[in-house]
Amino acid sequence: MTALDRLARTDLAFLNWRDPAHPDAGGAEAYCWEIARRFAAAGAHITLFSSRHAGSRPQEDRDGIRVVRGGGTFGVYAAAAAHLLRNRHAYDAVVDFQNGIPFFSPLFTPRWTADICVIHHVHQQQFDTRFRWPMNSVGRVLEKQVSRRVYRGRPVVVVSPSTREGTRRELGFGNPIHIVPNGRPRPALTAPAGQRSATPALTVVSRLVPQKRVDLILRAVPALLTRWPELRVDLCGDGPEAESLRKLAAGLGIGSAVEFHGYVSDERKQELFHRAWLTVVPSVAEGWGLAVIEANTVGTPALAFDVPGLRDAIRTGVNGWLLDPDADLAAGITSALDALSTPEARSLTADRCHAWAAAFSWDASAERLAQVVVEDLQRIHRHRRSRRSANDLSVVTRFTSPDPDATERAVRSALRQTDAWHRDGDAxxxxxxxxxxxxxxxxxxxxxxxxxxxxxxxGHDVLLGAAEAGNGPAPGPAPGRRT
Structure with a gap:
């Protein structure tokens, strides 16, 4: 029985700043929704509480999930607290998605409720890009000192080794931390119509906000056009920086080479990724880099700076390239396009990208998060602590068994929910x-x-799980399964 099966008929609340219908929804919303859908499909009763945006309804049902909306961009926190207090005995567990500031759900739930905090990336340095003093300082205190106290001893889920490191080093969390990576697009989106461009093309998918640094790509285009006059850049996404980026492109005289698509459907996004030779992600930091895997899924490599999150999503020479944080972006793109200059090189790189992306799936991610929820529910009901310490060490062990069926039964009963195992015959x-x-x-x-x-x-062993640990990016069965 999987951990998802064990959640059947349980009542869970997911708290997220936005829902997928929000006009500013991004990777964090995709993560929340894809996992919530799979919890609901397994028989769990899921309520997603998020902020209300213009034109949205206060409540609706989608994909078996009850979506409840309240409050605005910042009012959602008070609205969520009120919802938890009104429904104090309704939920077995609360999954609290921290988007800079968490919902502090343990303050509003009884002690027998499992509260799990999910952190995509640490925002300590990014508060300055969005707020002035004193709000930037307030944000840092809420994310660090207040969160550390409120969630003390409770399980924390992060999406990458980089986020785990930041949660330990920058936030000072001593909690048990579990890595649950992002998945990849649905199979129906992995083979879009159309052909790879015969001439150099970049597809960039990003929210247009300061920390994504999309302006660096536009500033690199004039130098790139001197080398490849036929270069085309497709820019997908929207946000508060959209108008200033359009003005920047016009001022640089690159309007004919850059097309601003705004928000696009998943199908259109994958079609544009498939047409490109390369995607570029110049963010100052990411929790993971979902756009990298989306591009890899259709065989397109990625270029990014060697910063948190992106250094986990990209393996240089496999599915893309990493640049030193102070490197010249135009020079980096030039080097990557040179490496992709022949059809044979693009085909070989596409094969490697496909293999890397295939190692991730939303089904596996949902199961891994379910394992954390089930393990904490069991801990609460048994009123005991784990014998293992809350450290970030993990161990890969390989052995053969003279009685593999008996060993499999022992593994199923003796290991923790969050451990992963893989059997291949007697190995x-x-x-x-x-x-x-x-x-x-x-x-x-x-x-x-x-x-x-x-x-x-x-780090890659932990990202990929027991089936692939130590085996590189080749796809394999999900953890806890037998082949």
Missing amino acids: FRVLLHGCDEVRALNALRRLDVAEADIALAN
Whole structure:
């Protein structure tokens, strides 16, 4: 039985700043919605509480999810608190998505409710790009000192090793932290119509806000046009920077090379990604870089700076390239386009991108988040703490069993929900979280495993799970399954 199966008939609240219908919805909303849909399909009763925007209804049902809206951009926090207080006994668990500032759900739920905080990326440095003093300082205190106190001891979910590092180093969280990465677009969107452009083309998908630094791409275009006069740049997305970016393009005299598409459908976005040679993500930081995987899904590599989140989503030489944070973007794009200058090079890169993207799925991500929820529900009901410490070490162990069926039964019953395992005949690979080599040996003794290879897991092992740990980007079965 999967963790999703165990959530059948439970009542869960998802708290997110926006819902997917919001005009400013982005990757965080896609993450929340894709996982909520899968929880609902597994039989859980899901309520998504988010802010109300112009033209939206206060309540509706979509894809088996009850969507409740209240408050505006900042009023949503008070509205969500009031909703939790009114429905104090309605939810078994609350999944609180932190978009800079969390909803502080533990303050408004009883002690028998599991509260899980999901962090996409740390905003400590980004508050200055959106607010002036004193609001920028207030935001930093709420995200750091207040959040650390309110969520003390509760499980935290992050989307990448970079976010885990930032949550530890910048926010000072000592909580158990679990990595649940983003998935990839639906299969129906992975083979759009049309052909790869015969001439250099860039597709950029981004919210048009200061921290995304889309202006750097526009400023690089004049130099690129001297090398490739036929270069085309398709820019998809909207936001408060849209008008100033259009004026910048006009001032640079690159209007004929750059097309502003505004908001586009998922189908159109994937079609434009498929046409491009390259996507560019010049953000100052990301939690993960969903646009990278969306582009990789149709065989398009990505170029970005070596910053948090993007350094996890991109493996140089596999699905794209990383630049030093102070590197010249025009020079970096030129180098990448040179590497993609032949059809053979673009075809080989596309194969690598496909393989990397195939290692991620929303089904696997939903199961991994469900494991965290189930494990915390069990902890609350048993009134006990885990024997493992809240550290970020993970261990990959490989062994063979003379009685694999018996070992599989032992693995199913002895491991934590958030551990991952994979069986191939009589060979097992197990990924133990919050565990060092000594504790791994103790766990293996409980499984009656006498001999095993044990190694500390790296960031990509944790992202990909037990089925792919140590095997590179090749696709494989989901964790906890048998082949």
